[in-house]
Amino acid sequence: MKIYRSIQDYNEEKRSVVTIGTFDGLHQGHQKIFSRLINSAKTKNLSSVILTFFPHPRIILNKYNDIKMIDTLDEKILHLDKIGIDSLIIHPFDKDFSLLTANQFIKEFLVDKLKLKHIIIGYDHRFGKGREASVTDLKNYSNDLDFTVEEIKAQEIEKITISSTKIRNSINEGDLITAQKYLGRYFKLTGKVVKGDGLGKRINYPTANIFIEENYKIIPKDGVYLIKTKIDNKLYSGMMNIGHRPTIGSNDKSIEVHLFNFNQDIYDKLISVEIVLKIRDEIKFSSIEALKEQLLKDENYCLKLINK
Numbered sequence: 001m002k003i004y005r006s007i008q009d010y011n012e013e014k015r016s017v018v019t020i021g022t023f024d025g026l027h028q029g030h031q032k033i034f035s036r037l038i039n040s041a042k043t044k045n046l047s048s049v050i051l052t053f054f055p056h057p058r059i060i061l062n063k064y065n066d067i068k069m070i071d072t073l074d075e076k077i078l079h080l081d082k083i084g085i086d087s088l089i090i091h092p093f094d095k096d097f098s099l100l101t102a103n104q105f106i107k108e109f110l111v112d113k114l115k116l117k118h119i120i121i122g123y124d125h126r127f128g129k130g131r132e133a134s135v136t137d138l139k140n141y142s143n144d145l146d147f148t149v150e151e152i153k154a155q156e157i158e159k160i161t162i163s164s165t166k167i168r169n170s171i172n173e174g175d176l177i178t179a180q181k182y183l184g185r186y187f188k189l190t191g192k193v194v195k196g197d198g199l200g201k202r203i204n205y206p207t208a209n210i211f212i213e214e215n216y217k218i219i220p221k222d223g224v225y226l227i228k229t230k231i232d233n234k235l236y237s238g239m240m241n242i243g244h245r246p247t248i249g250s251n252d253k254s255i256e257v258h259l260f261n262f263n264q265d266i267y268d269k270l271i272s273v274e275i276v277l278k279i280r281d282e283i284k285f286s287s288i289e290a291l292k293e294q295l296l297k298d299e300n301y302c303l304k305l306i307n308k
Contacts, residue, residue, distance in 0.1 A: 001081045004089045007051070007109050012087060014047040015117040018110065020125070022056055025070035025167050026079045028184045029160035033152065034083050037120055040150070041086070046117050048085045052076075053093040059216070060093055068218035070167055070183075075190055075272075089114075102128030102137060111145050120150045122160075174221035174278040186228075186274035189219070189255065193266045199248065200258065203292045207241075207256035208266055210273065219255070226276040226302045227257060231269070236262050239302050240273060246284035247291045258295075260303070277305075 004010045017040045023030050034050070041048035054073050058065045071079065073090065080088050091097070100109075105128055110116040119138070127133050139149045163182040170178040171187055179187045191212035200207035212219070222243035229236055238259035244250050257273055279298055285291040 001085055002087045003077065004087060005092075007089055007091050007113050010049075010087065010089055010113055012047050012115070015115045016049045016087075017041045017044060017046040017118040017120065018049045018051055018114055018116055019120040020051045020127075021122075023050070023052055023076070024056070025164055025183055026076060027070075027160075027163055027167060027182050029156070029163050031083070031184065032156070033120060033160075034085065036150075038084055040118060040120065044118060047087060049087045049089060049114060050080065050085055051089045051091065051114070054090050055093060055216070057093050057098070060095065061098060067216075068168070069214075069216050070164075070171070070187070070218055072190060072212075072214045072217050075188065099129050102133030103141075104128075106133075106138065106141050107145065111147065116145075116147045118148045118150065120152065122152045122156075168218060171218050171220050174223050174225075176220065176225070176275045176277050186276060187220075188272050188274045189217070190270065190272040191255070193269050193271060195267060196254070196256065199288075200256065203288060203295075205258050205292070205295050206263075207258045208271070210255040210257060210271070212255070220275065220278070222253075222282045224279040224282065224298055226279055226305060227273045228276060229257070229259070229271055229273045231259075231262075231264070231266060231271060236260065237302065237306050238262070239279065239298055240275070241282065243282035246282065247288065258299075260299070 017037060019033055019037050037048050037050070040046070056067060056069065058067050077088065110119070121135055121138065123135055125135055135149065135151055142149050167179050167182045170176070176187055189210060189212060191210040193208045194211045196207060196209040220242055225240045225242070227238055227240045229238070236259045238257055240255065240257045242255050244253055279301060283294070285294060
């Protein structure tokens with residue numbers, strides 16, 4: 001898969017079949033669209049292109065919008081690299097780009113730059129300055145500009161919208177099982193391992209403190225989770241605490257991972273943690289010793305789940 005950081009950088013000679021969207025989560029609804037894109041490219045002998053935008057248009061157009069993303073941009077790229085498309089274009093979305101007219105966007109960007117021959121688009125997709133144009137307008141342009149339009153039915157779009165919303169709501173509530181159902185994979189957090197205060201090590205539960213640089217990434221509800229991660233091509237299971245560590249009176253939110261049967265130094269490493277399910281809420285204990293006793297119970301419970 002070739003990656004282009006703007007439409008202007010795209011330089012393929014072959015004509016293209018394109019789909020456009022933010023595709024947050026790359027869930028099973030999106031995967032059906034991508035499958036259609038790839039099959040269409042093979043059938044029509046075209047280059048398959050996904051056009052997406054960063055940051056999310058809602059973040060730019062709605063000043064106070066606090067929408068959180070299921071995947072970071074890097075996570076999205078890694079997922080898309082596995083599906084077999086030819087090109088991914090990540091176009092910067094800013095105020096200037098939002099002011100392009102529909103005519104400019106279609107002719108100068110889709111047709112002239114992407115060499116558009118076929119486009120797969122949702123029935124309710126709108127584009128151009130002020131979202132002025134619809135799929136009907138796109139079809140009207142297609143006759144004069146030599147491309148065809150494949151409209152995704154309302155029922156399919158509704159399924160995609162519902163599942164995206166459900167995924168975000170499920171993650172917010174700590175329901176990672178439902179999130180996994182709609183994503184078709186485990187939800188994951190990717191971040192750098194940084195130094196903590198060393199408490200975990202002192203009570204024989206050393207933790208990797210995960211720092212996630214992207215503040216637009218959605219984080220599950222505070223609690224303890226069963227997780228797994230791959231480090232140096234070896235798979236490890238463990239448990240993760242998300243929260244404010246009320247037992248020690250911390251005000252800062254942290255993400256701490258304890259891996260079973262693991263004793264490597266992984267400071268400064270970038271790791272991706274797949275979250276299997278929530279074990280319990282974060283609790284304030286009467287003492288550090290009580291916390292340690294609960295961690296042992298959590299570990300035993302996780303190991304039972306793994307052994308099943």
